[in-house]
Amino acid sequence: MPLLDIKNLTLEIDTGTQSIKALDKINLTVNSGEIRALVGESGSGKSLIVQAIAGATPPNWTITADRMSWSGNNLLSMSEQQRRQILRKDIGVVFQNALASLDPSVTLGEQLEESLPDQLVEGNWFWQRKQNRRKVVVSTVHKVGIKDHEHYLRAYPHQIPTDIGQKLMLAMALISQPKMLIADDPTRGMETTTKVQVLKLLSRLNQTRSLGILFVSHDLLAIASMSDTMTVLYCGQTVESGKMKNIRKRPLHPYTKALLDSAPSFTKDLPPKSELPTLAGTIPTLQHLPIGCRLGPRCPRAQRDCVNVPAVRKIHDHSYSCHFPLHRDKS
Amino acid sequence: MIRILLRYLVLFSLTFLTLSALSFSLVYLFPTEPVTTLTGITPQNLVQHEALVTQYHLDDSYLVQFAHYLGDLFNGNWGVSLFSGEPLLDEIMLALPATIELSAYAMSIVLVVGIPLGCYSGLKAYTGSDYTINSVSVVVNSVPVVWLAVIFILTFSLQFGWLPLSGRINLLFDIPSQTGFLFIDILLTDNIDTARALKDAFLHLILPTLAIAFISTAALVRITRRSVIDVLNQPYIIAARAKGLSSRQIFFRHVLRNALLPALPLLAMQITTLITNAMIVETLFSWPGIGSWLIQAIYQRDYSALRMGMLAVSTLVVMITIAIDLFNRLIDPSREKYESVTI
Numbered sequence: 118m119p120l121l122d123i124k125n126l127t128l129e130i131d132t133g134t135q136s137i138k139a140l141d142k143i144n145l146t147v148n149s150g151e152i153r154a155l156v157g158e159s160g161s162g163k164s165l166i167v168q169a170i171a172g173a174t175p176p177n178w179t180i181t182a183d184r185m186s187w188s189g190n191n192l193l194s195m196s197e198q199q200r201r202q203i204l205r206k207d208i209g210v211v212f213q214n215a216l217a218s219l220d221p222s223v224t225l226g227e228q229l230e231e232s233l234p235d236q237l238v239e240g241n242w243f244w245q246r247k248q249n250r251r252k253v254v255v256s257t258v259h260k261v262g263i264k265d266h267e268h269y270l271r272a273y274p275h276q277i278p279t280d281i282g283q284k285l286m287l288a289m290a291l292i293s294q295p296k297m298l299i300a301d302d303p304t305r306g307m308e309t310t311t312k313v314q315v316l317k318l319l320s321r322l323n324q325t326r327s328l329g330i331l332f333v334s335h336d337l338l339a340i341a342s343m344s345d346t347m348t349v350l351y352c353g354q355t356v357e358s359g360k361m362k363n364i365r366k367r368p369l370h371p372y373t374k375a376l377l378d379s380a381p382s383f384t385k386d387l388p389p390k391s392e393l394p395t396l397a398g399t400i401p402t403l404q405h406l407p408i409g410c411r412l413g414p415r416c417p418r419a420q421r422d423c424v425n426v427p428a429v430r431k432i433h434d435h436s437y438s439c440h441f442p443l444h445r446d447k448s
Numbered sequence: 449m450i451r452i453l454l455r456y457l458v459l460f461s462l463t464f465l466t467l468s469a470l471s472f473s474l475v476y477l478f479p480t481e482p483v484t485t486l487t488g489i490t491p492q493n494l495v496q497h498e499a500l501v502t503q504y505h506l507d508d509s510y511l512v513q514f515a516h517y518l519g520d521l522f523n524g525n526w527g528v529s530l531f532s533g534e535p536l537l538d539e540i541m542l543a544l545p546a547t548i549e550l551s552a553y554a555m556s557i558v559l560v561v562g563i564p565l566g567c568y569s570g571l572k573a574y575t576g577s578d579y580t581i582n583s584v585s586v587v588v589n590s591v592p593v594v595w596l597a598v599i600f601i602l603t604f605s606l607q608f609g610w611l612p613l614s615g616r617i618n619l620l621f622d623i624p625s626q627t628g629f630l631f632i633d634i635l636l637t638d639n640i641d642t643a644r645a646l647k648d649a650f651l652h653l654i655l656p657t658l659a660i661a662f663i664s665t666a667a668l669v670r671i672t673r674r675s676v677i678d679v680l681n682q683p684y685i686i687a688a689r690a691k692g693l694s695s696r697q698i699f700f701r702h703v704l705r706n707a708l709l710p711a712l713p714l715l716a717m718q719i720t721t722l723i724t725n726a727m728i729v730e731t732l733f734s735w736p737g738i739g740s741w742l743i744q745a746i747y748q749r750d751y752s753a754l755r756m757g758m759l760a761v762s763t764l765v766v767m768i769t770i771a772i773d774l775f776n777r778l779i780d781p782s783r784e785k786y787e788s789v790t791i
Binding site: 202 | 574681682683684686687688689690691692693694701702705706709780781782
């Protein structure tokens, strides 16, 4: 049974004058011990999915889904209390904007201790528990690669650099020893050496503790090396999803192909000084979404049928939604 | 820490210097003789006039005069009232505590009622109860304090006769002023029925306190509500929810402090309004505070009293404002240590 199983997740944002389908029938599963990459350009709704799973939604959002379950339990129908317990114990979330996601008036040490569920603290008396709590916090902070814990645990969010903030967010998500980690661009803007450390930590946890990871990013190079499966998102629609190596070898959706081509290291035989391949145009804003397949206006293979939303088609565990997929013209 | 305190001290001294310069300039701006305004004594003959001029250095340059003026201020030689002939220091020391007492009680009501109500309204933002609280507070905030006080008197004192009409305490109780704060004075006085005196003083206190508190509470409710709504939309509240904290934990650990920190400077501004309101209400309830004292001084053209009263009240307001800012600075971790001070 998958840890997280989402089918046809639709998110509507009510702007007062109109209601916008920011996410349109998203399908996503994360199995235990799997690293699932969620990619797509900015504005494709990656962070919205993260927020929808974390349950932190403003009142003007409406979430509907055919299925949204956490190891078999329906997340949408369960009580607030149950859902909170799952978030507290089983799911760790790293939000995109690390420094803004830290309370400016509380020291980082206190915030970390707060994320630690009481069940994981040993000791019977409060002084023992306090000591133990401190110990767990310090070891977690070391684990994510912050050495100077004395200084940073006493600091306030505005006093620390961004990459330390990102690592602390990661520490906060991992301290409760979750079964799944949702990491929304945890390595954004990090320098390469630091980034590699973080990615290594994540793959190690994935292997040793069979931590399921939903890795949201647009850094294809980082993702390709570590993740098992990939879901490609465009403008709030899942365009393709499947095993990483299958998608890399044979992308079926034109958008996936364009995305892979735009990362220079995936295209092996790129002649010197040639123009880099890109998809013309930009991602449409939420207010001006095209009907049907939302890639339509930018798609090099678009035809008249593309004004209808393509159904999800499946070949083994590789699914795509496109009327005119690549590599399948003969069939 | 010491550095911050020093900065605030410097700020206060400079402001005080400006205020005293202003009050000194009044000596020459009031339409009487400078000697009279400065000392409160109308010289009866030339000899006395000469003596006063030499005593207060009125022959020297303005700067020298100002220096002596400051010296007199610190020595407690504030001159006498033009009207009653009493030393102004004594009169102000009698009247000011009454005002401070009234404002302090009003302020505590404002805080105790305003903050919880504002938080509740902010947490329930854009629901029926929020709209009710918010619209009531807008209405109350627009009510002039004079009118409200008069309505209170009409209803509770004259119509129903539940509460006394004026003064601080029934005149039958003879409470000698020791600290100027009535409740402390009652406890210090020996040969009276303390319980009855306290009850009487309390009954006298209710109407003026409520009249002042109503309006400032309304303002504070809206300040707190706005601040809570702002904080609730911050990413760190979403992150706290995603950590699995309960709404209670989120409110007390993350919302409350972050909402009150920016509300505090706005509250400091409300305090000046509150003191002004207190001075108006005093006049209506014949409360023997600085407000009614000043208004009497205006009626009687008591220039020397006006000069000192203005200085005393403005110094009090500046002191409170600076103290609140200092407090805010000390408890707000996100404010830089070396940020310069402002009022």
